[in-house]
Amino acid sequence: MSIGAEVAAHLPFLRRYARALTGSQSTGDAFVKATLEAALADDDLAQSLKGGRVPLYAAFNKLWSSAYMEVAEETDGRGAHETAAQDQLKRITPLNRQALLLTTVEDFTPAEAAQIMDVDESDISQLVQEAIEEIDRENTTSVLIIEDEPLISMQLEDLVRSLGHDICGTAATRTQAQQIAAEQTPGLVLADIQLADGSSGLDAVDDILEMDSMPVIFITAYPERLLTGNRPEPTYLITKPFQESTVRAAISQALFFGSSRPLG
Structure with a gap:
């Protein structure tokens, strides 16, 4: 090659x-x-x-x-988020964040992460733990789960609650997601891409973001369809099947930065 x-x-x-x-x-x-x-x-x-x-x-x-x-x-109205994100970065140790992302979202082994970061492998677990502790100091929030597979939805509910957050609702369709968000504004959205009735999780998120701004984590079995570089892409994108540690890291990251870059 x-x-x-x-x-x-x-x-x-x-x-x-x-x-x-x-x-x-x-x-x-x-x-x-x-x-x-x-x-x-x-x-x-x-x-x-x-x-x-x-x-x-x-x-x-x-x-x-x-x-x-x-x-x-x-110049699409997102400048405030970008500035806030950079301000946040200045207040957290970069090595911790790199170790967390590499070993969870990117699924590198501790040995590979150590090679990438040019540190000792024995340091990686400590860096990851410090990153989690630092990010977990953020306030808890309410989470809307948009997922049409009941078992996955239940898994996400349990995971979110184990992190100390509340569930404001679960939705299997775009319409259900709109209704829940209109009644209870979520602080975070976990969204599948393809929903039960053929509707789109992307459209559901667009609807919600028109009501208010909040971080969004997309979940899909086909990440390459979104990572094309042809349009603005989601900051937080998890591939199915996922590891719970990956979702934990993405939630921490999303809440750390405050608001997510939506698609479209």
């Missing part, structure tokens, strides 16, 4: 990691672009990327950890 094909296969997921790490699609993409430009200018770095995801993420992390990049934000 060529270097270009190798990188292209992992690029959507690196962009997901970058967005979650920075809380911003524009800032995350800017760092990904800078990483690729660095590889084009350095033959040794370019050759290392043939090794798969680990060296690609390592190259990105090295760049992100060593520089703060000012990026022109979109």
